[in-house]
Amino acid sequence: MKTAIVIGVGPEDGLGGQLCARFAKDHHVLVAGRTQEKLDAIVDSIKASGGSAEAVVADATNEAATQAMFDKAGDDLALAIYNAGNNTPGRIVDMEADYFEHSWRVCCFGGFLFGREAVRRMQGKGGTVLFTGASASLRGRANFGAFNSSKAALRTFAQAMAKEYAKDGVHVGHVVIDGPINGEKIKKGFPQYAEKLGDEGMISIDGIVDAYEYLYKQPRSAWSFEVDVRTHLENW
Amino acid sequence: MKTAIVIGVGPEDGLGGQLCARFAKDHHVLVAGRTQEKLDAIVDSIKASGGSAEAVVADATNEAATQAMFDKAGDDLALAIYNAGNNTPGRIVDMEADYFEHSWRVCCFGGFLFGREAVRRMQGKGGTVLFTGASASLRGRANFGAFNSSKAALRTFAQAMAKEYAKDGVHVGHVVIDGPINGEKIKKGFPQYAEKLGDEGMISIDGIVDAYEYLYKQPRSAWSFEVDVRTHLENW
Amino acid sequence: MKTAIVIGVGPEDGLGGQLCARFAKDHHVLVAGRTQEKLDAIVDSIKASGGSAEAVVADATNEAATQAMFDKAGDDLALAIYNAGNNTPGRIVDMEADYFEHSWRVCCFGGFLFGREAVRRMQGKGGTVLFTGASASLRGRANFGAFNSSKAALRTFAQAMAKEYAKDGVHVGHVVIDGPINGEKIKKGFPQYAEKLGDEGMISIDGIVDAYEYLYKQPRSAWSFEVDVRTHLENW
């Protein structure tokens, strides 16, 4: 059985959790994130469904932890998904240097470490590396200076990587999530906002996971770099 | 059974032909193009496989023909694909006005007629409209002034349409084909070029058709506007 | 004295009129548009200031008229500005085919004829061709399907032309006007809207003309293709 790594995993009813669940259907999944408890819940759930998974507590911005995680994945690694990184709103005049840097560390630097370790192992042999993007990846907008900058940094890095390693059999993709995700984060964190949006106004996690699976299953004679995803109610 | 229209259909081993074949698995397909004989071959082949299809000889740039085709599709229309339009290279100084206009008529004006008739029928009821794009749709390049202009016109029209009708349940998508397609057109028309590229250097039609099918099957809680497709050997 | 052509000229207090006035400082200007009376007013005004100009009544979408205009410009042609084209809002379902086509004819096809005639004469000898763009040139938006399509067609054509003729000494540029222009058209046509926007909310024509002059004066060792212009109050 092939192995998949998903990093940036939080609650089971979140994008990371559902990416794990989906790929656990036919992969051994390394479920990676910062909180042991949350990872364990997902691993247990996968095992209960007859799948194979293990939890890897790892800080995505830590080089040694990233390398150890890839070493653990071993030779059967077929898919690596970088899903770490949170929105970091705020006005530039008020922004602490640490805040700006932290946004880059999680959204971009961790993605570089992850992407580099993946291509080091997949080069020649083949494999797929997918990154989670946002509409913020595409253009700057008032109040999103830090997040815009770090997500654009990740996307452009991913594009360079896609071009650099395609001939070596490594497929690099980027999923642009344009709008709020219908998952636990918004429902627990911003229940009123979630209610106002309604189910129709938030992107279905299952639909987003489809995009990752679609990219992953493409033959190398027809690879995509980017897929955008939004609800039919989104203003864009 | 739902109905699908595909316009811009030539040889069976071409993108239009294979789009018809794929969607004929679970749709009645209107196989539309300029040459009766070619359309008949595809319809026969679909019927031989137990599918349902009919040929519609139609000039995509003709308003009445486009309307008649949509009338023929009837109330069960679920999918409409605009695949007409050929590359029209040439230097601007040498370009006849008719040549420039013809490129726009086939690549863009026909797409407008097609898109308008589709949304007129799908609005409120739902449906999917997909357009064939190219890397030429995205930026201008020496020697492609006419094709660049008409494909960018189509893409930006499609994007406006996507935003205008999403709330009415119409999903509009655009597939960016980045490179030569591995089909009859190149193999018969430019055999030496095809040989030089090799199978690995031309995009698999099956892989391209997957992109259309992927877009078509998306739930409205997770729609994409654009998917790009290229081989792993493409320089981009 | 060098010659400049400006087509798409209406009232004196409009972009076309002010482009003529500015370049008349050191060029003989062909003031081209559809209405003799308006052109004459501008020519008279230029002459009253000691400049040199002549009116050319011409339909920008007519090939013979475009060629005659360039023939009239003669050998000293240094600058050619395509400023024709109006916004054409409307929903796609309601749009007549003629309306859609007319938008393309004025915004794009006329620009092709103009650009082709310009490069035919400037190739090797050098010269500058500038096109008026809009934020609509850059992306599709609900209610602007026709204008989006035809402006994107023009921009991508201009980009192809810029790349195709740079080595032959022809500088092609595109000015993206992002917002309402502070001129007669809005003040007379939509006085309430103009009042609501206020002078600060509309782009200064003088500032826009600066962009054309800046592009025109660039040495070939440092050419730009595109400049965007908006007020400090614009939401973008």
Add this chain to the structure above:
Amino acid sequence: MKTAIVIGVGPEDGLGGQLCARFAKDHHVLVAGRTQEKLDAIVDSIKASGGSAEAVVADATNEAATQAMFDKAGDDLALAIYNAGNNTPGRIVDMEADYFEHSWRVCCFGGFLFGREAVRRMQGKGGTVLFTGASASLRGRANFGAFNSSKAALRTFAQAMAKEYAKDGVHVGHVVIDGPINGEKIKKGFPQYAEKLGDEGMISIDGIVDAYEYLYKQPRSAWSFEVDVRTHLENW
């Protein structure tokens, strides 16, 4: 007399040096960079021409140094230019984490510190902040993963900042330099490459400086965010 800051200043015959020289015509200029000797040479040259300038040895990535520099600029600060950041080519598999991070620190993080300190002082009062970009800012490319990522991060940050502070009177601009600069860096560092390109194949520094001056002088009724600059021989 108004004050201007230029950071990222090296040799006199470089972009930073020539930006200082140009704006010293009517500003007191803070000439900022890492090497006292180089800064002194430029300051001496400005003073010899009757201008006013002072050297500020500063690491652009250091928060305290950046703040001290802005404090030194005082209340008459009208223009702040961030010109720090070098190209950092290399394949991703071979890239040390420090190398990747350093690219971001110089190209993007320093730009954030600089931009934040500038808007903190200019907000309400007005002023202009300009950033040096590259074609690498716009898209990813094989062998430029680090530089692409950090320049895209800077550009998208600048765009967010432009939108966030325009209404407060702060004009933020970004100059996309597309190709090699005809200055001391390439002539001394890569003399054979410079010779192969020839003067016509490298962008004139004077022409680039014109772009900064053009942006700086724009009235707020007609601001640009971005100007691209290349030679007429550039392939793009």
